[in-house]
Structure formats: structure tokens, C-alpha cells
Amino acid sequence: MNSDPVISGIILSDLVIREWATGKLSLIGCFNLYNVPGFPFQVPPFFVTVMITNIKGKFEKPKTVTVRFEDPSNACVLANMSSQMNAPSDYNFTGVEVLELPFPLFSFFISHAGNYSIDVIIDGEKVGSRKIAVMSTTAQHPPNQKQ
Numbered sequence: 001m002n003s004d005p006v007i008s009g010i011i012l013s014d015l016v017i018r019e020w021a022t023g024k025l026s027l028i029g030c031f032n033l034y035n036v037p038g039f040p041f042q043v044p045p046f047f048v049t050v051m052i053t054n055i056k057g058k059f060e061k062p063k064t065v066t067v068r069f070e071d072p073s074n075a076c077v078l079a080n081m082s083s084q085m086n087a088p089s090d091y092n093f094t095g096v097e098v099l100e101l102p103f104p105l106f107s108f109f110i111s112h113a114g115n116y117s118i119d120v121i122i123d124g125e126k127v128g129s130r131k132i133a134v135m136s137t138t139a140q141h142p143p144n145q146k147q
Helices: none
Strands: 006-018 025-031 033-036 041-043 046-053 063-071 076-085 099-105 108-110 114-122 125-136
Touching: 006 114, 006 125, 025 046, 033 041, 046 063, 046 114, 063 099, 076 099, 076 108
Parallel strands: 033 125
Antiparallel strands: 006 025, 006 046, 041 108, 046 099, 063 076, 063 114, 114 125
16 A cells, blocks of 8 residues: 555444445444433444545555544543454555445443544554534423423
């Protein structure tokens, strides 16, 4: 691989299914934030699907890809998962391919509201990131709706 990978997307979902025959992904229950009743909050298992593009050339060796859920207020890593990214040695990437890599993150606790970070790291180098807000909710209804 002789180019810098680009993260073209980071999607959070409750479930990911890869179709056997086509390789297509079905992302079930996509979300962008957590509204939680209180803290500490136990995050249920979910998936982080990373789309990687701008890969050119051949893989000389597998690349380690890590997804990390971090609290930027104290640099505490709350969850992470790593996997190997590989391709047949004779495949020559042109730069337009998009590799879709789903990562399961298992249950963990969040202690306070805030903006958290989901980082993508390839072979020790951070190549992409997105934020996820974690907010506290109340049981109040909007004023113009019935209770």
C-alpha cells in the first residue's frame, strides 16, 4: 500500500449483517447520539462500521485497524476493537475502492454526559474520527403534547 488511507465514513448501528453471496452490508438501527436516563449508563453492544478508501497499490503485509471509543475530557479509552485488514497479494488497489469494515464494540459504562470521540487508527496512526454526543434526558413531554 503506497498511499494514505482516507476514512469516508464512520456509521454506528445496533447490528450489521453481511450478505453471503453479494458481500453487501445491511446496517440495522443506525444512530448518531445517546439520550440516556441517567449516569452511569451501560452502553449496549453496537457496531462501528468504517469505510476506508484512497488505498493504492498492493498490500505488502496486513494492516491493523483499531476503533476506539474515547472520553476526550480525560483521554480515557472506554472501549476498543482491532482487526487485520488484508487483501490478496496480487490485488492492485486503484484508490477508488471502499473497504467496509464493521467492528463490534461490547458493553461498557459511560459516567457522564458529554461529547465522546470514536477514532480509527491504522497501524498506530489516527486516520479518522467522529464525535458522538451522550446526553441526559428527562421524562417531560413537550408542552403541546398530551401526557
